[in-house]
Amino acid sequence: MLHIRVVCPPTLTPTVLDILRGQPGVTNVARHTAVVVEPAGDIVTADVAREATSQLLDSLRTAGAEERGSIVLLELDTALGRSVESALLASPRVEDDAIIHQRHHRSRCGRYRHRARHGSHP
Numbered sequence: 549m550l551h552i553r554v555v556c557p558p559t560l561t562p563t564v565l566d567i568l569r570g571q572p573g574v575t576n577v578a579r580h581t582a583v584v585v586e587p588a589g590d591i592v593t594a595d596v597a598r599e600a601t602s603q604l605l606d607s608l609r610t611a612g613a614e615e616r617g618s619i620v621l622l623e624l625d626t627a628l629g630r631s632v633e634s635a636l637l638a639s640p641r642v643e644d645d646a647i648i649h650q651r652h653h654r655s656r657c658g659r660y661r662h663r664a665r666h667g668s669h670p
Contacts, residue, residue: 549627549636550601554592554608556617558582561590567607568592573600573639575631589617595627597639 554564561579568577573596580591596604605619613619 549624549632550596550598551622551624552594552596552601552604553620553622554613554617555584555587555589555620556592556613557587557589560612560616561592563611564592564608564613567604567611568594571596571600571604571607573597573635574604575629575635587617595624595632595635597636600635600639603640 552568556564558581561581565577565579568574574594575596577594578592580593582588583591601621608614608619
């Protein structure tokens with residue numbers, strides 16, 4: 549499981565929530581309203597099955613979450629609970645542990661941004 553944190557302007561929060569709620573493999577969706585000071589905005593968090601992450605990131609990027617805010621993925625060592633188990637069962641199945649590949653790329657403003665890169669565990 550991974551933990552995702554999306555920082556976004558309040559106008560984008562309903563869209564981010566809809567994407568997270570509609571994605572199989574996502575659970576523990578939470579909204580923290582007006583808690584980000586710079587840039588001002590909301591935080592939306594969730595736990596997501598690794599296999600569902602690539603599709604989720606594509607949807608969030610298409611909605612503008614990356615351009616208008618930020619997306620952070622954190623690897624979870626342990627995640628317990630019925631909702632976690634349900635999310636894992638609902639996520640897309642792959643033969644091996646899913647790998648999220650996003651390369652370093654140069655943004656339009658000339659800075660390098662690191663994209664999430666997680667591999668499978670032994």
